[in-house]
Amino acid sequence: MSTLYREKHSNALLAEPLAEESTPSTVITPSLIGFSNTLIVIPAYNEEKNIGRVLEGIRRCAPEIPVLVVNDGSRDATPRISREHGAKVISLPFNSGYGVALQTGFIFAVKNGYTTVVQMDADGQHDPRYIVDMLQEIQNENLDVVIGSRFLENNRYKTTFFKRAGMFIFGNLASLFCGQRVSDPTSGFQALKGKAIQFVAGEYYPPDYPDADFIIMLHRCGFKTREIPVTMHPSPDNKSMHTGHKTIYYVFKMFLSIIVTLLRQKPKG
Amino acid sequence: MPPRIRIIAILICIFLVAYVFELVRRKHLNEEYSLGWLVTGSLMLILSISEDLLIWVSDLVGATLFTSTLFFSGLVFLMIICLHFSIRISALTxxxxxxxxxxxxxDYEKKTLESVVAQHSLEKNPAALEKL
Structure with missing residues (x-):
């Protein structure tokens, strides 16, 4: 179903220039009915070059779903461009990090009664064509969390050796403790439903780099998670959250977080 | 313990305790955070003054030099204070x-409400639109 759907709409590539006249909001809506209480959350920090394209892509693929951009203290035109593209914009007073911005979106979703949340990145890595796939999967299979994995079907996503090594180690650790395969623990392309949204908005969510530790935490709390294959584009600016000395901290933090997650009493989901 | 290091240690401890009191008096330091420093300063002062106590503690920890006991105690107190600060910083973060x-x-809700109110008042009073 998903593959067929993707082939059908293969022309709706995000990377394509989006001419105004060629953007009918009719491109995709196989079954967005039933997702009225859905919100797309995008944390953004200095993404003026990409955020417009990302929002255009979402408008074409999932026009009915409202989009919330959490501006994480950007110093550029990110909030203005987001508003111009019809997104709700929450601006944090200063740069607080990816996890904090993301969690802000989930707190907003809980406060406003959204029952399903799709989170994606602002740099254009995540292809909005998969939003519908993820929502259908989470609805039809009665799951709590659906994670878009770039390594599940094809393995063409290019990344550095250290990143790949990290993903391999932490992915295998998460797979071991979750009892199911976790191929892409760093994926920020996820759909969450019901109590999983409240869980992310709560105090147990790791506010710096939600990663393999978060997936293990979800599993320990009894949330049903599943990965689905998605295509991810390389980041246009080649930016990464984990560069330089942050890489060492990331590895240390992830090991420590996984250990304490396993030692900690199960949080109430 | 040599008298010179003893006098220096006593003077430093008296200065520390007095300075912390002064900081609290001037409201430059909260009472909550002064506690660790006052306890550290007072205990180090007692250790520096009372030779019997210093000998007893040295025997207890197995130190051969009394000055080592003093440094060791100071280090332990500082470690406790640092850990306390880390806990407080985590909570504050x-x-x-x-x-x-x-x-x-x-802020988002405020702006949304403001725009709704502005739109509502414009609908009720179209003359305001002309003024704009």
């Missing part, structure tokens, strides 16, 4: 995070 998030959401 979490509080700042929550405040930041709720401030952002409240």
């Amino acid at each position: 979490n509080q700042v995070r929550m405040l930041t998030q709720h401030l952002g959401i409240l």
Whole structure:
């Protein structure tokens, strides 16, 4: 179903220039009915070059779903461009990090009664064509969390050796403790439903780099998670959250977080 | 313990305790954070003054030099204070995070309400639109 759907709409590539006249909001809506209480959350920090394209892509693929951009203290035109593209914009007073911005979106979703949340990145890595796939999967299979994995079907996503090594180690650790395969623990392309949204908005969510530790935490709390294959584009600016000395901290933090997650009493989901 | 190092240690401890008191009096330091410094300064002062106590502690920890006992005690107290600060910083970081998030959401809600009110008042009073 998903593959067929993707082939059908293969022309709706995000990377394509989006001419105004060629953007009918009719491109995709196989079954967005039933997702009225859905919100797309995008944390953004200095993404003026990409955020417009990302929002255009979402408008074409999932026009009915409202989009919330959490501006994480950007110093550029990110909030203005987001508003111009019809997104709700929450601006944090200063740069607080990816996890904090993301969690802000989930707190907003809980406060406003959204029952399903799709989170994606602002740099254009995540292809909005998969939003519908993820929502259908989470609805039809009665799951709590659906994670878009770039390594599940094809393995063409290019990344550095250290990143790949990290993903391999932490992915295998998460797979071991979750009892199911976790191929892409760093994926920020996820759909969450019901109590999983409240869980992310709560105090147990790791506010710096939600990663393999978060997936293990979800599993320990009894949330049903599943990965689905998605295509991810390389980041246009080649930016990464984990560069330089942050890489060492990331590895240390992830090991420590996984250990304490396993030692900690199960949080109430 | 040589008298010179003893006198220096006593003077430093008296200065520390007096300075912390002064900081609290001037409201440059909260009572909560003064506690660790006052306890550290007082205990180090007692250790520096009372030779019997210093000998007893040295025997207890197995130190051959009394000055080592003094340094060791100071180090332990500083470690406790640093750990206390790390715990407080973590709590404050979490509080700042929550405040930041709720401030952002409240600001969004305020702006949304303002635009709704402005639109409503324009609908009720079209003359205001002409003024604009």
